[in-house]
Amino acid sequence: MGIKAYISVFLGGLLIIAGSLGAGESLQKAEVYAITNATIVPVTAPIIEKGTVVISRGRIIAVGAEVEIPQEANVIDAQGMYVYPAMINSCTILGLYEIGSVRATLDSSETGKFNPDVRVAAAINHESVHIPITRSVGIALALVAPRGGTISGQSALIRLEGWNWSEMLVKSPVGLHISFPQVRARRRAAEEEDEEAISKAIQELKDYFTGARHYMERKEGAAKDASLTAPPVDMKFEAMIPALKGELPVIVSVTTSEAIKEAIKFVEEMKLKAIFHGVSEGWKVVDELKKADIPVILSSLYGTPREWKDGYDAPYRNAGILCQAGIKVVFSTGDAALANNLPYHAAKAAAFGLPKEEALKGVTIYPAQIFGVDKDYGSIEVGKVANIIVTDGCPLEITTQVRHVLIDGKPVDLSNKHTELYEKYRKKK
Amino acid sequence: MKRLPIILGGIFISLLILLLPPLIHTTYGQDLLVKNGKVVTLGKKGTIEGGDVLIEKGRIKKIGKGLRAPEGVRVIDASEMWVIPGIIDTHTHIGVEGGVNEGSNSVTSEVRIIDVIWPENISIFYALTGGCTTCNTMHGSANTIGGQNVVIKNKWGVSADELIYHRAPKELKFALGENVKQSNFPRVSGQPRYPTTRMGVEALLRKKFTEARAYMKKWDDYNKQKKAGKNPIPPRRDLQLDVLVELLQGKVRAQVHCYRADEILMMLKVAEEYGFKISSLEHVLEGYKVADAIAAHGASCSTFADSWGYKMEAFDAIPYNSALLAEAGVNITINSDSGERIRRLFQDAAKCVKFGGMSEEDALKTVTINSAKCLGIDKWVGSIEEGKDGDLAIFNTNPLSAYTRCEMTIIEGKVYFDRKAYQEEMEKLREEAKKKEEKKEKS
Incomplete structure (x- = not known):
């Protein structure tokens, strides 16, 4: 093995380490979410105005108007929006x-x-x-x-x-x-x-x-x-x-x-x-x-x-x-x-x-x-699985738009066959 | 001079015939004042908070504020309510006695819904409970050319003749795709019915229109010779081709059941080749893929809000269809195709807001004025405007809300559905039934 090969193995190793460090960091971040400034409808408790829901590792860890947002949290600003259980x-x-x-x-x-x-x-x-x-x-x-x-x-x-x-x-x-x-x-x-x-x-x-x-x-x-x-x-x-x-x-x-x-x-x-x-x-x-x-x-x-x-x-x-x-x-x-x-x-x-x-x-x-x-x-309560939706209105209304859906504490992709065809043919002029 | 009485008589009779339809019309119309509602006219007057609509002899006489009812005219208080034009469903099969398909042949342009109107079909009443005042009741989609449809007003309780909206132009139903090919049900024993492919459907259409052209020419030649003073033998009358000739002459509106983009384009091209116009594409679930071609042809589209996936040709249907077609400049309407869904077309209209972001007013238009345009009756119905028919639907809140409820439905100034009165009547019936039961038990 020549020196070049050694160098490349060494560099490669460094890259892998750096990569995994990065991944570890983002993994941690990916697991903590805070939905802020929302009108929260927990269903089993009274409505909270200007509230925050904090989610960690898939579960709800805090709900309320005066909740501290963890530093590592991904923040979803829900200003003017509503938060309901999914x-x-x-x-x-x-x-x-x-x-x-x-x-x-x-x-x-x-x-x-x-x-x-x-x-x-x-x-x-x-x-x-x-x-x-x-x-x-x-x-x-x-x-x-x-x-x-x-x-x-x-x-x-x-x-x-x-x-x-x-x-x-x-x-x-x-x-x-x-x-x-x-x-x-x-x-x-x-x-x-x-x-x-x-x-x-x-x-x-x-x-x-x-x-x-x-x-x-x-x-x-x-x-x-x-x-x-x-x-x-x-x-x-x-x-x-x-x-x-x-x-x-x-x-x-x-x-x-x-x-x-x-x-x-x-x-x-x-x-x-x-x-x-x-x-x-x-x-x-x-x-x-x-x-x-x-x-x-x-x-x-x-x-x-x-x-x-x-x-x-x-x-x-x-x-x-x-x-x-x-x-x-x-x-x-x-x-x-x-x-x-x-x-x-x-x-x-x-x-x-x-x-x-x-x-x-x-x-x-x-x-x-x-x-x-x-x-x-079934509700937004501390300790429950974070199945949560962020909407611009009552979720039972037809005209309401659902902005975010979190399942097991993670935002899920809202695109689907319908949106894909819509996007595709929208471009056709 | 001997001929004078005959001529005078002739003039009198023709005048009578000319005047009769409006006379019949006004006979059934009533006077009514709807007061103090949120009137969404969908017409030139926009939306009027605390607005009044005065109906005289079945027609809208005046729209405004603080209108006074002439003596003896019923007043309906619509405070806190929404008043919208009566809903129009461009695609239903309600009020039809027996089957809607003459399925023995793939071309049955000679059969007519008007001959089999069934006024006691409860779907007509159900339509009223959802604010629907007018509907196009059609042949099914089993045949390439299914027959002649008819527009009715949902005047629950009148005779078959009185249901028919005579102002609506004549229509002919076409169908393409799986239903015509008979793909989704077991074939009846024996030979399959032609056509069984989309190729066959196109070929059959072109064959029939070629025949219709030849037939039309025969009659033209005959008429020419006759005019020239000759004594030609008239061609043999063909009821099936008669209506196709009327279509070629622009006297009949073509309504085409279709799903896939390919068959939509095919139909437009066939129509353009033979020189007639498609007035509306029905269902047209892949219309969004060929929106430009549809817009260029000028056909209306009558679609579902979000029904999809029930068959192969409905698998690329998207709820954004109406929004995309509307953006392309197509007149778009939402239909029910069902004696049940007809009760909640206003909710299907709301889906146009959700999917594709139509404005609320445009969404309401998809079940009112756009539907009227689709059927060629927008001069008389579809919006709240002076001179139009007094057809109104009254809701307890925004009709696009999922929490809404239709409270009253009015056709030509007459209240055909009144939720409160209905509830009282049902309560009375229940009590009577109870009493009868008790009597039975005693004896």
């Missing part, structure tokens, strides 16, 4: 859907009636174009839920940022999803015709749960008593055990008032911890829902009532009526392509009787609570 879409098919009419891009519905062992988590396409689009309006978390069959599978709560599905998981499973048998027809005659088939399907569902319970009991019995034989392993029944024990909630999709009543009977009889999803006719069975103490994930409010007698605004009034009765209501869109419309569903409910603060809670702290992640998510 929103949560409580039911979507994000990552399981790309183009509606192209079957190869759809992974949300497995075939067959009973698929308790099916899990969405590992099927989530982290490159889905719908994820950054949803994120750009200030949604940081989303429940990704399976559809189809009677027992559809297990959902996952994901953060809308990450290099793969595994990194995106906040919690999995979140619930065992059941598509409760009910009339789908809007015509009375067809409904009556359906009735028999429906009660049969409900019985089938009950039988399935009972079968799973027997399996669990036999398995537990064999574990305690060596003279008993354990049943052969059944992956489907295995997946049911956490739900049977009340450790995993069942998330029951149900819309009509008759079916909601049946579904309440079902979860009580089977002794399940339940969350209901859909529930567009919940307002007709408020007392029953309240008595059963079941929280509700509303699906899209953009439907028309089943009957004109319900009133044109029944889907809009629903949330307000449920809330007034003391039922916890959260919002969702159900889909992937318009998952970014979540805030407008909540606002629609607010236009028709739901208090505005409740509408906001229904996309922030309430979903965190019903999914059991409120220790870390």
